Amino acid sequence: MAILVAAFELLGEVGYAGLTIEGIATRAGCGKQTIYRWWPSKAHVLLEVLTVKADLYVTNADHGSYADDLRAFLGDTFRLGRQQRVVDILRVLMAEAQINEEFGELFRVAFLQRRRDALQVVLDRARARGDLPPRPTPSTVMDIVFGTLWYRLLATRQEMGDDLVEDLVATLTQAAQPPTDQEIDLGDPQ
Amino acid sequence: MAILVAAFELLGEVGYAGLTIEGIATRAGCGKQTIYRWWPSKAHVLLEVLTVKADLYVTNADHGSYADDLRAFLGDTFRLGRQQRVVDILRVLMAEAQINEEFGELFRVAFLQRRRDALQVVLDRARARGDLPPRPTPSTVMDIVFGTLWYRLLATRQEMGDDLVEDLVATLTQAAQPPTDQEIDLGDPQ
Amino acid sequence: MAILVAAFELLGEVGYAGLTIEGIATRAGCGKQTIYRWWPSKAHVLLEVLTVKADLYVTNADHGSYADDLRAFLGDTFRLGRQQRVVDILRVLMAEAQINEEFGELFRVAFLQRRRDALQVVLDRARARGDLPPRPTPSTVMDIVFGTLWYRLLATRQEMGDDLVEDLVATLTQAAQPPTDQEIDLGDPQ
Amino acid sequence: MAILVAAFELLGEVGYAGLTIEGIATRAGCGKQTIYRWWPSKAHVLLEVLTVKADLYVTNADHGSYADDLRAFLGDTFRLGRQQRVVDILRVLMAEAQINEEFGELFRVAFLQRRRDALQVVLDRARARGDLPPRPTPSTVMDIVFGTLWYRLLATRQEMGDDLVEDLVATLTQAAQPPTDQEIDLGDPQ
DNA sequence: GGCTAACCGAGACGGTACGTCCTGTCTTGCA
DNA sequence: TGCAAGACAGGACGTACCGTCTCGGTTAGCC
Numbered sequence: 046m047a048i049l050v051a052a053f054e055l056l057g058e059v060g061y062a063g064l065t066i067e068g069i070a071t072r073a074g075c076g077k078q079t080i081y082r083w084w085p086s087k088a089h090v091l092l093e094v095l096t097v098k099a100d101l102y103v104t105n106a107d108h109g110s111y112a113d114d115l116r117a118f119l120g121d122t123f124r125l126g127r128q129q130r131v132v133d134i135l136r137v138l139m140a141e142a143q144i145n146e147e148f149g150e151l152f153r154v155a156f157l158q159r160r161r162d163a164l165q166v167v168l169d170r171a172r173a174r175g176d177l178p179p180r181p182t183p184s185t186v187m188d189i190v191f192g193t194l195w196y197r198l199l200a201t202r203q204e205m206g207d208d209l210v211e212d213l214v215a216t217l218t219q220a221a222q223p224p225t226d227q228e229i230d231l232g233d234p235q
Numbered sequence: 236m237a238i239l240v241a242a243f244e245l246l247g248e249v250g251y252a253g254l255t256i257e258g259i260a261t262r263a264g265c266g267k268q269t270i271y272r273w274w275p276s277k278a279h280v281l282l283e284v285l286t287v288k289a290d291l292y293v294t295n296a297d298h299g300s301y302a303d304d305l306r307a308f309l310g311d312t313f314r315l316g317r318q319q320r321v322v323d324i325l326r327v328l329m330a331e332a333q334i335n336e337e338f339g340e341l342f343r344v345a346f347l348q349r350r351r352d353a354l355q356v357v358l359d360r361a362r363a364r365g366d367l368p369p370r371p372t373p374s375t376v377m378d379i380v381f382g383t384l385w386y387r388l389l390a391t392r393q394e395m396g397d398d399l400v401e402d403l404v405a406t407l408t409q410a411a412q413p414p415t416d417q418e419i420d421l422g423d424p425q
Numbered sequence: 426m427a428i429l430v431a432a433f434e435l436l437g438e439v440g441y442a443g444l445t446i447e448g449i450a451t452r453a454g455c456g457k458q459t460i461y462r463w464w465p466s467k468a469h470v471l472l473e474v475l476t477v478k479a480d481l482y483v484t485n486a487d488h489g490s491y492a493d494d495l496r497a498f499l500g501d502t503f504r505l506g507r508q509q510r511v512v513d514i515l516r517v518l519m520a521e522a523q524i525n526e527e528f529g530e531l532f533r534v535a536f537l538q539r540r541r542d543a544l545q546v547v548l549d550r551a552r553a554r555g556d557l558p559p560r561p562t563p564s565t566v567m568d569i570v571f572g573t574l575w576y577r578l579l580a581t582r583q584e585m586g587d588d589l590v591e592d593l594v595a596t597l598t599q600a601a602q603p604p605t606d607q608e609i610d611l612g613d614p615q
Numbered sequence: 616m617a618i619l620v621a622a623f624e625l626l627g628e629v630g631y632a633g634l635t636i637e638g639i640a641t642r643a644g645c646g647k648q649t650i651y652r653w654w655p656s657k658a659h660v661l662l663e664v665l666t667v668k669a670d671l672y673v674t675n676a677d678h679g680s681y682a683d684d685l686r687a688f689l690g691d692t693f694r695l696g697r698q699q700r701v702v703d704i705l706r707v708l709m710a711e712a713q714i715n716e717e718f719g720e721l722f723r724v725a726f727l728q729r730r731r732d733a734l735q736v737v738l739d740r741a742r743a744r745g746d747l748p749p750r751p752t753p754s755t756v757m758d759i760v761f762g763t764l765w766y767r768l769l770a771t772r773q774e775m776g777d778d779l780v781e782d783l784v785a786t787l788t789q790a791a792q793p794p795t796d797q798e799i800d801l802g803d804p805q
Numbered sequence: 806g807g808c809t810a811a812c813c814g815a816g817a818c819g820g821t822a823c824g825t826c827c828t829g830t831c832t833t834g835c836a
Numbered sequence: 837t838g839c840a841a842g843a844c845a846g847g848a849c850g851t852a853c854c855g856t857c858t859c860g861g862t863t864a865g866c867c
Contacts, residue, residue, distance in 0.1 A: 060336070061333070061334050062334050062335060065847090065848060065849085066848080066849080066850085067847090067848060067849085070819090070820095074819080075819060075820095076819045076821090077819095077820090077849095077850080078817090078818080078819085078820090078850095078851085078852090079817075079818060079819075081850070081851085082818090136333040137333055139330070139333065139389060140329070140330035140331070140332075140334050142330075142389070143326040143329065143330035143389060144250075144251050144252050144327060144330050145252060146250070153391075157390050180402065180405045180406055181403070181405070181406040185383075185399060185402040185403065185406070188382075188383040188387060188391075188399070189379050189382065189383060189403075189406070191382075191386055191390065192379065192382030192383040192384070192386030192387070193375075193378040193379060194382070195385065195386050195389065195390065196382030196385050196386070197378060197382070199329060199332070199333060199385065199389075200343065200347050200381065200385065201343075201347075201378075209375065209378070212370065212371045212372055212375040213371070213375065213379075215370045216370055216379070216406060216407070217406070255826085255828090256827080256828075257826090257827065257828085260840090264840080265839075266839060266840045266841060266842085267828090267840095267841095268829090268839080268840085268841095269839070269840085271829070271830085440714075440716070441713075441714050442714050442715060445852085445853060445854090446853080446854075446855085447852085447853060447854085448853095450814090450815095454814080455813075455814070456813060456814045456815060456816085457815090457816090457854090457855080457856095458813075458814090458815095458856085458857090459812095459813065459814080461856090462813095516713040517713055517714060519710070519713065519770075520709075520710035520711070520712075520714050522710075522769070523631070523707055523709065523769060524632050524707060524710050525632060526630070533770065537770050537771075560782060560785045561782045561783070561785070565763075565779065565782040565783065565786065568763040568766055568767060568771075569759050569763060569783075569786070571762075571766050571770065572758075572761075572762030572763040572764070572765065572766030573758040573759060573762040574762070575766050575769065575770065576758055576761055576765050576766070577758065577762075579709060579712070579713060579765065579769075580723065580727050580761065580765065581723075581758075589755065589758070592750065592751045592752055595751070596750055596751040596759070596786060596787070599789065635821085635822060635823085636823080636824085637821085637822060638822095640846095644845080645845065645846095646845045646846055646847085647823090647824080647845095647846090647847095648824095648825085648826085648843090648844080648845085648846090649845075651824070651825085652843075
């Protein structure tokens with residue numbers, strides 16, 4: 046759809062604050078009404094861009110152990126977080142979700158919750174398998190996994206690398222292998 | 236300052252989207268120019284409201300052990316996260332930081348970094364004391380602590396209770412005590 | 426035709442400014458295209474409403490004298506001017522004729538000229554009969570007759586009564602009978 | 616005022632139907648709000664253009680007799696009717712007055728009534744002088760004078776010449792001099 | 806009696822203008 | 837002199853209609 050493409054391109058060119066329905070319509074060569082007919086705000090358009098654009102599918106296939114499942118899940122998830130265009134959209138959608146209550150509700154239900162559901166599968170399988178550690182609780186695992194992801198997207202904008210994946214897997218599975226040397230940082234790099 | 240009070244009240248009444256410089260000026264009984272003289276945007280006004288309003292000071296006094304220091308830090312921090320008015324401001328400031336690059340820079344430097352600096356003190360002391368576990372690395376500890384906080388503020392809007400503090404402290408200090416029964420939840424409560 | 430009825434009703438309900446092709450179509454239960462197929466604008470629709478609705482026929486039968494012919498013509502004509510619904514349509518059509526050049530041309534040819542033609546018959550007969558006064562000239566008679574009619578419709582919105590008919594007949598036939606007492610007004614009643 | 620000039624010029628260039636507040640604002644180099652701040656519609660702007668532009672003052676000085684007063688009044692009035700730009704404005708204002716009730720009221724009070732007041736002075740003087748004929752009544756004189764004027768403006772768009780002035784003066788003063796030859800027309804020239 | 810073609814309601818579409826709201830700047834006039 | 841009040845150019849909002857266009861579901865005519 047020309048509208049989604051236009052919205053996506055303009056986001057890159059003028060930023061979210063400079064993104065307007067009028068601008069999208071002009072770029073897409075359509076009337077404003079056509080956009081309003083299908084989406085109530087620019088954020089809704091971008092949410093659809095995200096859905097169409099990004100391969101949001103994260104495998105939660107069985108890798109035999111909780112640690113391996115988690116490693117795969119985090120790897121897949123963080124990989125999305127390295128695509129700048131996807132990140133740009135995620136950031137502004139989370140922002141809009143804070144400002145526009147109606148969109149916030151949609152974003153939580155249609156996006157955030159689905160991510161949680163995917164991780165829930167991994168946790169359920171671990172519990173069934175019996176290798177889910179007592180600490181942290183599943184709920185806290187979710188907070189830690191998605192919290193770390195979003196905090197890096199929104200606040201520090203640090204790259205999310207494999208070392209972080211390993212550190213999280215180790216922490217969440219209580220695997221007390223000492224970290225490799227280069228993983229140790231002595232302060233706050235932000 | 237009447238302007239800060241007006242901005243704070245209006246945020247509660249009309250929300251961030253409905254908050255305008257004109258509205259603040261009218262409520263405060265001043266001219267728009269007076270506001271522009273001191274702050275370049277409504278977000279900057281709210282950042283100052285936050286600074287003035289909330290007791291953002293978090294003790295990082297020495298409690299004798301890494302676990303106790305962390306427990307105190309998390310308790311103080313999460314306590315702020317239970318004040319609705321403070322949370323409202325935090326959420327919209329983080330949102331604005333995603334949308335307005337110039338404000339984002341200020342917010343990271345003047346607010347987010349200060350929170351990290353406070354936690355850094357705790358981590359430094361733990362390392363000096365020798366009870367900092369090898370996993371997770373200090374950087375990851377920051378991501379987990381602040382990530383969890385912000386994720387709950389922005390995404391799930393779950394209350395941040397003492398059970399979460401304990402779970403995080405246990406996880407971060409690798410203290411393998413099993414959680415108490417009521418801390419275990421078997422699914423996703425969001 | 427349902428379309429004409431719908432247009433007529435809506436004119437009464439929402440006025441000419443609020444009258445739209447879409448509204449007519451909705452009310453008539455037809456598609457917009459169907460209206461556009463037959464009439465190029467809402468004014469054209471109303472012109473047809475007028476033609477269908479109002480009995481626009483004005484007798485110009487021979488009453489034996491110029492004065493009596495004129496009296497009959499004015500009586501018939503002014504009678505139309507007392508039907509509010511007809512007046513409403515006449516007013517907006519004359520208005521549209523000022524604004525839309527193409528419609529104006531049609532209105533003059535298809536409506537205004539026909540009225541003039543009817544009066545022309547009266548004047549021709551008077552001339553043939555020899556009782557057409559030298560003043561005012563036939564052209565001026567038309568201006569006075571239709572001018573007075575339209576001026577009252579458009580500008581003063583005064584009722585057009587029999588006293589006006591008599592006054593005009595007397596003036597145009599130079600019949601110098603003094604007016605009856607109640608016809609004399611000492612000022613401007615508008 | 617740049618806005619009045621812009622409105623006036625655009626009326627000539629694109630016509631009343633094509634005249635928009637946006638267009639006026641663009642041409643005048645101002646914001647739309649500035650126009651809305653002072654006038655509620657494009658018709659109101661044009662009414663002010665008319666007031667500013669046209670020398671609407673019509674002398675009603677005493678010329679010694681009713682006939683001469685009337686001749687002077689008609690001459691002055693019809694002279695305005697020969698200025699195309701003034702006529703264009705008058706036509707669309709009368710049109711708008713039919714369509715927009717609120718503007719119609721203003722137009723009648725602030726424009727049409729003032730013209731009537733001017734003629735009323737002439738009639739009052741004639742009555743005082745004793746040379747006001749019994750027919751037609753003052754009210755009908757107004758209808759005839761302004762009716763003829765407006766009818767020619769709106770309907771026939773015929774030029775208003777001195778012969779018409781003479782014909783009306785003769786008719787209204789019952790001066791039964793036969794018209795000169797060239798004043799006689801044998802039909803309807805429209 | 807079944808197939809096809811014309812018709813027509815419904816309404817999406819690219820547009821244009823509406824009238825409102827707010828921006829950030831500038832000017833005015835009061836205290 | 838400093839500030840409230842608010843006018844100003846500008847620009848986006850979301851809405852209403854415009855006149856054009858496609859889409860399907862009838863309906864009627866023809867084989």
